[in-house]
Amino acid sequence: MKQFQFDYHSITSLKRDLDKINLWCRSKVISHVVFQIYSDSLDRGQIDLVCDVVSQSFPDAICMGCSTNGNIIEGRLSSASISIVCTIFEYPTTKIKLLQYTLNSETALDVVEEVKKEVKANPWVKAVEIQLTIRGMSMTPFCEAFTDVDPSIAIFGGGAFNPDLMRNDACVFSNVKGYSEQGVIFLLIGGEDFNIYTTHVAGWKPLGREFLVTRAKGALLYELDGKPAYDAYFRYLNIMKDEDFFYNTLEFPFFYKHNGINILRAPISCNDDGSLVMTSDIDENVKARLAYGDPWTILASVRQVGRKIGEFNPEIIKVFSCAARRTFWGKDEISNETLPLQSLASTSGFYTSSEFLRTGGFVNQHNVTLVIASMREGRGGDSFELEMAQESFSGKVSMINRLATFIDAATQELAEANEKLALMAITDPLSSLFNRGEIQRRINKSVAEKIPGCLAMIDIDNFKQINDNYGHKEGDNVIKGVSYVIRKVLDETGLSGISVSDVRASEVFETSETLSSCGVDANLTQDLLNVKTPVGRWGGEEFMVLLQGVPIESAIDFANKVCRAFNELSFEKAGNRSMSVGVTEIRAGESSDEACVRVDQALYRAKDEGKNRVVVL
8 A cells, every 4th residue: 555645736746746657656566546636625617627637647447535624634734725645555465446426414314225235245344434414404313324334344534525614515526426515425444454444533622521411402502401401501601603613613522421431522602592502313301411621631631542543553544533633733733633643654534524434333423633544465564663753732722731731730639629629518427427317317218118127217315414514525526436337337337348457456546445536537438428237317316327228136136236336335425325225127118207206216215215225116
């Protein structure tokens, strides 16, 4: 496989370049020649002229192409309006076939069915390259229709675009069916000696909080968190609903999971009602976040992907990069992410309106993504080493990198703060157990789900005397002591699902026998969220334990062990104390209130019968 890449400047220079290729071909054995023409102009006369000259010099070659937002030649953004890539396949086993169809919302599914018939009729097919016009269309049905194609076949490509991001018109063309502003071209490639490896690079990172898609239909995203979807862009990025909306949102797509992978999706436009028009359908009840480009992450991803491509040992590399990436990097920096691939093999492609890649059996439409297809004929040799200079940014990208670092840190701090606030909202700060609201919620949920089990309600005997005689600080220590004992017994009986072994003795005992402070490790408070036996401070000196899936005999045994363990603790001022415990089994069909009232009655019977005991009701 051999490739020639050059820019078009004039008919004279084009013919000279074509003569060089012809001369090379005469000295070699070749099977197919494919010319791909990328044009950041929709000047049909100029495009037709270039295609005609190519076809005159190579009448048997395939000639195809599309309009672009910029052309990539030898890994760099080209300064020319038209760029030409000639790929020569040398193995006689390699086969090529080009298909072209009219593409719109009405024909999309029929087109895919035709392509599937061609693929089935030609079992040699290993790859399907796509170039198509898509603006104004939802591409979800088109992508989903490829799902039942042989999963070993690679499907990839890009959407034709306009040099002006704000314009919708674009085109594809070939020497099969000519120029079309509503069309799609498929290049089928395969054969026993043809090999392909496809992958993609994003590098955009989620920004800020999650949104829930609460209303969507097809490619219309109506609401996020019950509010117009546009509000997310206005509130968090101050992007106005005007004629520049598409351009301003292009660098801030939505980030969400689709078909098992992270997808970036940018809106095309905003309607008067605040709904967003997307390039592809988006499901309801999925979580999405706004995303931003991080230069370090992008280049780290390129380096990682480049190593795998080097191991594949390609002869040519095709890239389909979103126009948003060009806008993000700027003219001077954009080649940073594609030029390293040139060190592995001849790299060419274009800046797209959307990118397509099959991953895990699904054809996904991407936005703000770099799709890469590496190809070779025959067996690969030694791995190639990616050559990539040390990252250095200037101007706009340097500023973006600093802002990205700031956003990362701020987002992480906000996430940690929100996590702490969420935990604080359900935790009693003194005992580090669940608070009344949370333990009640868990009891309600357990009863509603008909989970069998028992309740144990604990009360510290004569607690008022402790506060009156020794002060509230000692009373607090006694409450902490109950928390510690409950956890310890749960851990020893295998009911807790967490361990208290990390609570150091020095944090619990002032001497070997006197308990002065029962501080509980912060990690144990976090572990409350997943504990299988929820424990909560019911109020004052009362505690509630929900023993899910535990028979009444085991619940009674647990309660007695807690009583004995608490009796054995000696507090610095209050000395040894006691507790009373009520135990009841949750009955099938009863409400959580009925179970709670009964365990409360059991507790007060224990008080009435002399305290320091367990009563079952």
